[in-house]
Amino acid sequence: MGASESQTMPELPEVETVARGLTPHLKNRRFKQVELRRKDLRTPFPKDFVKRLEGAEILDISRRAKYLLLKLDTAETLVIHLGMSGTLVLRPKGHNALPEKHDHVLFTLDNGMGLVFNDPRRFGLMDLTGDLTTYAPFMHLGPEPLGKLFNSVTLKASLKGRNTPIKTAIMNQEVVVGVGNIYASESLFLAGISPFRPAKSLKDDEYQALVSAIQKTLKAAIKSGGSTLRDFVRSSGDSGYFQHHFKVYGREGKPCLCGAKSYILLITPLIQKKVQQGRATYYCSNCQK
DNA sequence: CCTTGAACCTGCGGGC
């Protein structure tokens, strides 16, 4: 039937879902051919990019922060960031369709399958590195939100003295990785914390509530992505995985789910939207203090 | 060091 595809929108759960979805198709395959259809994305492709990839075997597919990592048998790792609008699309063997608009990189695997990187806004990037432990773009990344290094103690410590709004703070990849504009709003709503509070001003139990909320939100989104993946085939026209069950994001003017359950309030609280640091924040002023 | 705002780029939808 249709092409086998990887559809993504790029916060941690989406990148994680892509990594998991690509794994059965890419693991232990080799890049037979790589074609660049332009010389750069957000950054230039590294020197000899094609030459360094062609013939290499993909040993493992993983994720760090919002980056996809393809470990190769050449002692290098292909680093891919999807930016705001990047997608990786798998094409079945024999699928000889002409490249579409914004198809920037065409990979052909040794079994004939294709992998296409499409990115209209070109905020994505691809790079190759031999040593991730000294890879400059990763040196200042904060802890993985689902790892042991992310907890109320470490979060509080990293936000000490910070007056920046807590919503902005948790989107800072040096504080914790993977949380983007959607899940920042969602997590703060779940934690009952106002996005406008200074980052340093939370009480200990609030840092704990926020850590738990971030983890719960991201885990649920990953689970949702995985269940929607359905063997990695996406019907065309589908707008994406997770649009459906956001509690606050994109719901400006709609009734808050918590408030709607209240028998005490005479009016139903509505979700509000405000711009913080140039990004839309959605929240309920009744539920979040 | 901390914080904010702008820049990068294209497409889409709403308002007039």
Add this chain to the structure above:
DNA sequence: TGCCCGCAGGTTCAAG
């Protein structure tokens, strides 16, 4: 219908 504006899920850099 067409044009203009604002907005979009990320990251980086400059300036205050």
